[in-house]
Amino acid sequence: MAVADMAERPVKDRAATAARILAAGKAVLAEDGFQHFGINAVARRAGCDKQLIYRYYGGLNGLMEAIGGDLGDWVKTHIPEDSGGMFLLTYGDLMERLALLYLDALRADPLVRQIAAWELAEESEQVRRLSEARSKALAGWLERMRGSLQPPKGADTATLNALVIAGIQQLVLASVTSGRFAGVSLKSEKDWDKVRGALKRLVHGVYG
Amino acid sequence: MAVADMAERPVKDRAATAARILAAGKAVLAEDGFQHFGINAVARRAGCDKQLIYRYYGGLNGLMEAIGGDLGDWVKTHIPEDSGGMFLLTYGDLMERLALLYLDALRADPLVRQIAAWELAEESEQVRRLSEARSKALAGWLERMRGSLQPPKGADTATLNALVIAGIQQLVLASVTSGRFAGVSLKSEKDWDKVRGALKRLVHGVYG
DNA sequence: CTTCCTACTCACCGCGCGGTGACACGAGAA
DNA sequence: TTCTCGTGTCACCGCGCGGTGAGTAGGAAG
Numbered sequence: 001m002a003v004a005d006m007a008e009r010p011v012k013d014r015a016a017t018a019a020r021i022l023a024a025g026k027a028v029l030a031e032d033g034f035q036h037f038g039i040n041a042v043a044r045r046a047g048c049d050k051q052l053i054y055r056y057y058g059g060l061n062g063l064m065e066a067i068g069g070d071l072g073d074w075v076k077t078h079i080p081e082d083s084g085g086m087f088l089l090t091y092g093d094l095m096e097r098l099a100l101l102y103l104d105a106l107r108a109d110p111l112v113r114q115i116a117a118w119e120l121a122e123e124s125e126q127v128r129r130l131s132e133a134r135s136k137a138l139a140g141w142l143e144r145m146r147g148s149l150q151p152p153k154g155a156d157t158a159t160l161n162a163l164v165i166a167g168i169q170q171l172v173l174a175s176v177t178s179g180r181f182a183g184v185s186l187k188s189e190k191d192w193d194k195v196r197g198a199l200k201r202l203v204h205g206v207y208g
Numbered sequence: 209m210a211v212a213d214m215a216e217r218p219v220k221d222r223a224a225t226a227a228r229i230l231a232a233g234k235a236v237l238a239e240d241g242f243q244h245f246g247i248n249a250v251a252r253r254a255g256c257d258k259q260l261i262y263r264y265y266g267g268l269n270g271l272m273e274a275i276g277g278d279l280g281d282w283v284k285t286h287i288p289e290d291s292g293g294m295f296l297l298t299y300g301d302l303m304e305r306l307a308l309l310y311l312d313a314l315r316a317d318p319l320v321r322q323i324a325a326w327e328l329a330e331e332s333e334q335v336r337r338l339s340e341a342r343s344k345a346l347a348g349w350l351e352r353m354r355g356s357l358q359p360p361k362g363a364d365t366a367t368l369n370a371l372v373i374a375g376i377q378q379l380v381l382a383s384v385t386s387g388r389f390a391g392v393s394l395k396s397e398k399d400w401d402k403v404r405g406a407l408k409r410l411v412h413g414v415y416g
Numbered sequence: 417c418t419t420c421c422t423a424c425t426c427a428c429c430g431c432g433c434g435g436t437g438a439c440a441c442g443a444g445a446a
Numbered sequence: 447t448t449c450t451c452g453t454g455t456c457a458c459c460g461c462g463c464g465g466t467g468a469g470t471a472g473g474a475a476g
Binding site for chain 3: 219220221222225256257259260263
């Protein structure tokens with residue numbers, strides 16, 4: 001069992017410890033929320049002294065940058081790699097699919113949700129780094145999904161899409177804390193099916 | 209000038225002091241954000257001892273309830289009283305008008321913005337009271353605006369409207385902290401005109 | 417003047433936070 | 447062996463927080 005213990009927690013292994021700290025940081029942020037995200041909380045979670053966070057990451061800011069770096073992988077984990085048959089879709093179909101994908105991806109990822117909520121709560125250099133990483137990942141996502149499809153003329157697609165994505169995001173964030181928004185329940189999967197239906201109608205109403 | 213001082217701060221006047229505390233609470237929440245909303249901050253702002261907050265409001269919770277009570281007036285201050293000519297509108301026209309009104313109302317009210325952001329940040333008994341007051345005010349608003357208008361059949365208007373309102377709210381909240389969302393700038397009034405345009409298109413695309 | 421009540425202030429408590437300097441241990445080099 | 451260096455731990459600091467009990471000022475009533 002000594003071996004097992006060492007496997008779980010190597011006595012002296014900087015790389016492993018640093019990885020544990022990073023994982024702990026993401027876990028604290030995702031599960032406890034950004035309000036409880038701090039040096040002490042992360043150190044407790046990682047099971048090591050907070051001093052090591054300063055040593056290996058240069059403090060919370062550095063750790064957050066590391067988390068932001070990982071965020072770039074978000075796209076790859078949540079996007080179906082094959083864009084096959086995508087070029088067959090109309091712009092409306094594409095946006096519909098994108099909206100539904102974003103809805104589920106955000107619902108499934110507490111870490112990104114917390115970052116999104118954090119952005120709305122305060123403006124600071126720390127969170128700006130994180131949110132930039134998130135925003136960049138999102139933008140790249142949209143870009144890649146759009147592909148070579150021509151957006152309809154005469155439509156401010158950027159703003160329209162922003163509105164749709166914003167609506168999705170707000171609903172998902174609200175569902176976590178209060179389970180509802182504007183009188184609409186957001187708990188069961190049936191509720192979300194309604195949202196999906198509304199999304200489809202919304203997108204197709206705009207893009208034909 | 210002694211008179212002026214007394215006018216600004218009556219030496220012993222419970223009602224005036226309680227009002228000052230309430231105003232200070234709203235000011236701290238609106239200007240400093242919910243993260244800095246606390247007994248000490250409010251007391252400092254009110255220029256009195258925090259003990260009085262406990263005495264007059266029973267602590268922060270009580271103060272927040274008082275703030276929530278005031279929130280009911282939000283509707284009255286942000287809604288044009290005359291609904292004249294409203295019955296001439298189609299449902300789509302009504303929703304468009306409502307969306308634009310909500311956009312401007314939320315942009316102009318930092319207190320409500322903070323409460324909305326708070327709801328997304330944490331789930332607690334305290335904030336639930338506040339958010340309920342806000343939600344109730346909003347629901348009443350929608351109800352009153354709808355009037356006797358028949359919503360179109362076969363459309364899940366509740367969810368659709370929730371999506372639209374959610375999008376507006378998210379954009380407004382994001383604009384305050386980061387000035388942008390999903391690559392769309394949200395600073396100048398020109399930016400907001402774009403949002404208004406997109407909103408119109410969105411609503412009319414759905415409701416015909 | 418004394419008494420009493422109300423409005424208000426002050427000093428203090430324990431706590432957890434972010435941050436830092438000093439120390440313990442263990443492996444590899446000299 | 448001894449010395450050094452990378453790795454990890456511990457104790458401590460100042461601070462601001464929420465919360466509380468004791469005390470002060472000052473006008474009205476007796």
